Amino acid sequence: MADKPHLFLVDGSSYIFRAYHALPPLTRKSDGLPVGAVAGFCNMLWKLLQEGEKGLSGVDPSHIAVIFDAKGDTFRNEIYDQYKAHRPPAPEDLRPQFGLIKDAVRAFNIPAIEQVGYEADDIIATYVQKALVAGADVTIVGSDKDLMQLVQPGVVMVDTMKNKRISHDEVVEKFGVAPDRVVDVQALAGDSVDNVPGVPGIGIKTAALLINEFGDLESLLAGAETIKQKKRRENLIEFADQARISRELVYLKPDVPLEMEIDDLFRDDLDGPKLVSYLKALNFTTLTRRIAEATETEAENVEACDLNIEGWEPAPKMAAEESSASAEGSEGTARSGGPADLAAKIASEVGALSIDNQKYEMVTELTALERWCSEAKRIGYISVDTETDSLDAMQANLVGVSLATEPGKACYIPLGHTKGDDDMFGGGLAEGQIPLDQALPKLKILLEDPSILKIGQNLKYDALLLSRYDIQLNPFDDTLLLSYVLDAGQHGHGMDELSEFWLGHKPIPFKEIAGTGKKQITFDKVELDKATAYAAEDADVTLRLWQILKPRLASERMTTVYERLERPLMPVLVRMEQRGIAVDRQILSRLSGNFAQGMGALEEEIHELAGKPFNIGSPKQLGDILFGEMGLPGGKKTKTGAWSTSASVLDDLAAEGHELPGRVVAWRQLSKLKSTYTDALPGFINPVTGRVHTSYSLASTTTGRLASSDPNLQNIPIRTEEGRKIRTAFVAESGNKLISADYSQIELRVLAHIADIAQLKQAFADGLDIHAMTASEMFGEPIEGMDPMTRRRAKAINFGIIYGISAFGLANQLGISRTEAKDYIDTYFQRFPGIRTYMEDTKQTARDHGYVETIFGRKIHYPQITSKNPQMRAFMERAAINAPIQGSAADIIRRAMIRMDDALIKAGSSAIMLLQVHDELIFELPEPEVEATLPVIKSVMEEACMPVMQLSVPLKVDAQSADNWDEAH
DNA sequence: CCTGCCCCATA
């Protein structure tokens, strides 16, 4: 067996793209040459050669080759000219790397193979065929799903990036059929990324079902008449030829004329100096050192070779500028964001890629708008973006709408642009716009058409705005949410960032057309030409992003999360934001006065104690007074070296008997309450509705929680008596009540379930006081008559566990020594060993996959978890431990919110859901309905996991009604 | 006028 030849075929092209997208951009230090993908590729190749039998394939290759796609069209374009027609061109900073990677492969003494007219996959298929005939085994190194059809006895696939081995069973799991039928399934299901048409209405699931029933594609098409489902039968008959063409497109051709025979792929020894010389030229310090060691090459004596980088030149400025050395994990090269990259980015903008802002259409006639609508109807989807004069969707006026139907084909429909040169009385509408009352009905038909998918970026804004124009946007896909579901933790999800990341294109900044600061103008004042270039680009970019992200949903098994947890929440939040909550101005203003009075009194005392007046709100001045003039013992310092004046420091000083620090703490509390809440909130009362409408962000936390802003209603005070008073200003309209319903200990319950801790589960089942029970387990004291201090300690530990406990943090929280805290933690783990196992397992999962998951399958990525910086790594580990707990709890309340409105209507209640505060929901309803509604709300929340999941712990919800939020909570 | 920092409100 040991002598059996084993051929490794590396799918080079797909690796280039994966490496490029998965890794942060790197540039060569000396001149800014982009080399991120080259670095990723070389590391992968080196690892592959090094690990041998310990690797995923379990063998050491005797033969190896890396296969690339050649430039230009292939025979597939002759079969179908639209094949891969939607592919955007490679990003600017990736282009010079193709040649570098091929040269790198040769430097490894490995053949780099490509063949004009064929894709890498076909060449691989051909070699597989030949190898099997020659009696060799094959390992395909790659991730492209098309390659799965080649899996058979003697042939496996390994995906080194996902660390997965793909053999027969994995293929069946993905396609529902054996590898030899994968082409048939793909022929039916099609592929939107490669633009393989398939048969409409048939996806992978249905395709597998049909193929399993009929045996293969031809038998299915022959027997299509017998299919029961009307639409499916018709489509199979009508699109039979399209399916046959699709099959030809996805079928990998195993008879490509090859230039190198299998024997030529014999694995050569590494030529140390040659490889080192190449890596040196790229400035890859770490890899150079490793390989020099392994090949016993004296790296210092090897000259860096010249690189073949034709077609790329350093931008003029950046060679001179000193780019900063990179920190984490890089190869001694500069990270993105450095000046070199900035220049490269600007250069790539000027190169403009395929996005041409001047080619967009400005729609000024109704007939043109109708043309766009019918095009949307024909293709079944359209990308949409609205332009307005305000960031607040509750107050904004519609200024224009942009649409896109395919990359590069986009338009802008100006509707509310004004004559810019006039003063505030305005010169009325600018010329050449379709009157709003004519355009709106057309748009309404388009945007509400159930057969047209509306694609947008952050559609919550557009949906809320349009709803005020009596348009209910539906159905829709949101690229913000797609990106969030797929890449939480990898990067942000704003359009500009996504565009730069995926398209290598920087959209026109809003500032550029509207100006900035005091001179900023609203969009209705922007000239129509500029507005068209800016607005249509947004629709164009969004459409392209959708084409990239949407197919990933299915291939990465995230469709359910997107369709059940993410997309349906958007309309729910639109309704909540639109409703708003009543806030009593009088109460706030009275409180403001009280706080001001308290602050004034304290200020006098403080200045007296300090011996002179100073700005109490300035931490710098306060620090000078305390630790300079008064000579108090300074405690901690901030990271910039200044004395810390945080509440904990001031509390410590107060405990030592100093008077001033305590007064400052009290002053700060009042100052915070006044400026952040009682003074700011009235400014958020909408003049039309008289209520406060917060804005919820669906995609700004990594864990799946919502975030609230403008104003943030998720941090209204509750802990102190003074602060609580602010809650009395959140009121029900007269005749109504507020209901507050909150999950009791949801995160600890989730922890008990996920980590499967018997004692915790039992305690929750029995309805025990969980902190007391923890204390009792740890310190052996009975729950009855327990010292409150003991319970407090246990409570802090329970919270600590959820946050990924550290002795340092617990010590800080409890004001005890680090060793003492360490003892507590040890005791805790002794009593609950399952928790330690959970923590270790979670960290391992994060390291293995780069992400962790919630109970409903939401993924949270932690690419930095392998950081070599111990502080950073420890932080990522704690976050990774916390994320499944916090995230699962977030998923649960999301499910409750998604179902709530329907459940209330069905129960005949007119209660409306107004706010969410992570584990709490606030409703408003007519007083007489309270009694009947409370149990509805409770049961929707408590049964939110059902029916797809049954927690092994009961969920408990406390709900009460009152006239204001303080009393209801 | 913008940005980073410090501090602090919530779950």
Next chain:
DNA sequence: GTATGGGGCAGGA
């Protein structure tokens, strides 16, 4: 120890 948003200050534009 986790996750956020926001106000005021101070320094550099």
